[in-house]
Amino acid sequence: MTVVDRSHTAYPSACGRCGGELAPSCDPLEFEVEGTLVEVPGLEHGVCTRCGEEYLSLEVAGRLQREAARLADRECIRSERERGSS
Numbered sequence: 282m283t284v285v286d287r288s289h290t291a292y293p294s295a296c297g298r299c300g301g302e303l304a305p306s307c308d309p310l311e312f313e314v315e316g317t318l319v320e321v322p323g324l325e326h327g328v329c330t331r332c333g334e335e336y337l338s339l340e341v342a343g344r345l346q347r348e349a350a351r352l353a354d355r356e357c358i359r360s361e362r363e364r365g366s367s
């Protein structure tokens with residue numbers, strides 16, 4: 282996953298790794314929060330059609346972090362309820 286520090290575009294037009302073409306995508310992005318891997322759906326980003334590297338703008342990366350933290354929080358609360366530790 283690559284975060285692109287550009288304000289005028291969400292991601293570059295070519296992959297920085299392999300030079301492949303980037304396609305826009307809103308597929309769920311995986312993000313690890315304190316050892317918990319969460320999937321955050323609905324964030325627009327670029328994906329290399331050749332190697333699959335994901336490109337995020339700074340703004341989207343920030344949203345990904347916040348959403349992932351929120352979702353991970355919910356996971357924690359739910360698993361504690363499932364253990365019945367009330």
Ligand SMILES: [Zn+2]
Pocket residue numbers: 296297298299300301329330331332333334
């Ligand atoms: Zn690539």
